[in-house]
Amino acid sequence: MRGWFDAFRNDGGPTLYSYSNRTPVTGDVQLITIFVIFCTIYTAFIIIFPGIRKQKLTTFLTVTLSMFVGTTIQVAQYGSTWHTASTTVVSSYSAFSKQRMTAEIGGFIGLMHINITYRVLPGYDELNDVEFNERFWWRSPNEMSTSFKEALYRGAPFPILSVAEYFSLHQEGFSWGSKYREAGYYASIMLWTSLASWFMMNLLLMVVPRYGAYSMVFTGLCMLLTDLTYWSLLPCDPLVAHVDGSILIFNFGWNYWLVLAAGIGCLFTGMIITAIDLIFPHQFSTILEVDYDTPYDRHVIIEESFDTRNTRRRLPKIEDAxxxxxxxxxxxxxxxxxxxxxxxxxxxxxxxxxxxxxxxxxxxxxxxxxxxxxxxxxxxxxx
Structure with a gap:
C-alpha cells in the first residue's frame, strides 16, 4: 500500500505495528527520578549561593553534606548494586540448543530484588543486538519462586535462568535467596531509620544547630549500622554461581561503599560541629536558621544580653547593706x-x-x- 505516509521509507510501504518493538533497558527509572529531584534542589542552592554574604563556608558544607546523605539513602534503598558480579560466558541462548554465543552476564543484587543482565558481545555473533535485563523481586517469601516460574514461561535466556535458580530454591544447600532477603530486609529498615533521622537533622539545623549536630551524628551511626547489618546477615558460604563453565563471584557493589562513605562523613562532621559548639558556644551558624539576620536571631539576642550585663556591671551599687x-x-x-x-x-x-x-x-x-x-x-x- 502506498499513501501519504510512505515518505523516507526503505521499502516505500507504511509502518507495520504487528509486533512489539522491545528495546533494552538503559537506566533505572527510580534512580533517575531520585537523581533529578536532588540535583534540582542542589542546583537551585548553587544559583543563590553567590548572594550569600555571611556564613558562606558553613552553609555550603552543610547543604552539600545534607544533599549527599539524602541522595545516598534513597539511591541505596532502591539501587541494585549492593552485591554484584559479572563475567563473560559462552553458552546457548536456550536450553538444549547447539548454537552458542559469547555474551556478558551479570548479577546485581539490591535490598529487595536482583537484576540479571545478559548482553551478546558485538563482533562475536551475528545476533549482536540481544540484550536482556530481568528483575526478580523477593519482597515476600514466595515471590522469587513465582518470578522464576514466570521467566520460564516467558522463555528467558538460559544463562539468566541459571543464575536466578540459585535464588529461587530454598532447600538443602540452595539457601542464598532467603539469606539475601533477610539481609536486605533489615538493611532496608535501618535505611528508613536513617532517612527519618536525616529529616530531623535538617529541621534541627534550621531551629537549634546544636541539636542538629547531634542528629547528624545519629544519622551517620544509622548508616554505618546499615552496612554492618547487611554484612553480618550475608550467607556464611559466599555465593559462587556456575554458568556453562564460567563463574560468578559476588562482591560488594558501589551502593554498599557509598553508604559507608556517607555514614563516615556524616558522623565525623557532626562530631566536629559538636566539639566546636562545646568549645565556642553559639558560634556555629548557617543562613538556613529560621530567625537568621532578624531581631530574633540568637546571635543578636546573645549580643544584646551581653551588652546589658556589661552595663549593669558599670553602674554603681545602689543596694544598701x-x-x-x-x-x-x-x-x-x-x-x-x-x-x-x-x-x-x-x-x-x-x-x-x-x-x-x-x-x-x-x-x-x-x-x-x-x-x-x-x-x-x-x-x-x-x-
Whole structure:
C-alpha cells in the first residue's frame, strides 16, 4: 500500500505495528527520578549561593553534606548494586540448543530484588543486538519462586535462568535467596531509620544547630549500622554461581561503599560541629536558621544580653547593706511609736485659745489646695 505516509521509507510501504518493538533497558527509572529531584534542589542552592554574604563556608558544607546523605539513602534503598558480579560466558541462548554465543552476564543484587543482565558481545555473533535485563523481586517469601516460574514461561535466556535458580530454591544447600532477603530486609529498615533521622537533622539545623549536630551524628551511626547489618546477615558460604563453565563471584557493589562513605562523613562532621559548639558556644551558624539576620536571631539576642550585663556591671551599687536596712526598719518603727505617743485630738472640745491662733490656722488652711474643716495636724483625729 502506498499513501501519504510512505515518505523516507526503505521499502516505500507504511509502518507495520504487528509486533512489539522491545528495546533494552538503559537506566533505572527510580534512580533517575531520585537523581533529578536532588540535583534540582542542589542546583537551585548553587544559583543563590553567590548572594550569600555571611556564613558562606558553613552553609555550603552543610547543604552539600545534607544533599549527599539524602541522595545516598534513597539511591541505596532502591539501587541494585549492593552485591554484584559479572563475567563473560559462552553458552546457548536456550536450553538444549547447539548454537552458542559469547555474551556478558551479570548479577546485581539490591535490598529487595536482583537484576540479571545478559548482553551478546558485538563482533562475536551475528545476533549482536540481544540484550536482556530481568528483575526478580523477593519482597515476600514466595515471590522469587513465582518470578522464576514466570521467566520460564516467558522463555528467558538460559544463562539468566541459571543464575536466578540459585535464588529461587530454598532447600538443602540452595539457601542464598532467603539469606539475601533477610539481609536486605533489615538493611532496608535501618535505611528508613536513617532517612527519618536525616529529616530531623535538617529541621534541627534550621531551629537549634546544636541539636542538629547531634542528629547528624545519629544519622551517620544509622548508616554505618546499615552496612554492618547487611554484612553480618550475608550467607556464611559466599555465593559462587556456575554458568556453562564460567563463574560468578559476588562482591560488594558501589551502593554498599557509598553508604559507608556517607555514614563516615556524616558522623565525623557532626562530631566536629559538636566539639566546636562545646568549645565556642553559639558560634556555629548557617543562613538556613529560621530567625537568621532578624531581631530574633540568637546571635543578636546573645549580643544584646551581653551588652546589658556589661552595663549593669558599670553602674554603681545602689543596694544598701544589710545593716542599713535593719536601721531603716527600726527608725520607721520608732517614728510610728512617736506618733502614737502624741495623742488624739478631741474635736468635740471647743478651744479657748486666742483668736490670733485661730486666725493663723485659718490662713494655713486657705493656702493649701484642699479645704479641710479642721486644722492640719500630724496627729490622728477621731470624729
Amino acid at each position: 544589710f545593716g542599713d536596712r535593719i536601721i531603716r526598719q527600726l527608725s520607721s518603727k520608732l517614728v510610728a511609736e512617736k506618733e502614737d505617743r502624741q495623742g488624739v485630738i478631741n474635736q468635740g472640745y471647743v478651744s479657748q485659745e486666742p483668736s490670733e491662733f485661730q486666725h493663723e490656722i485659718t490662713n494655713e488652711s486657705n493656702k493649701s489646695n484642699w479645704s479641710y474643716p479642721f486644722p492640719p495636724t500630724p496627729r490622728r483625729t477621731i470624729n
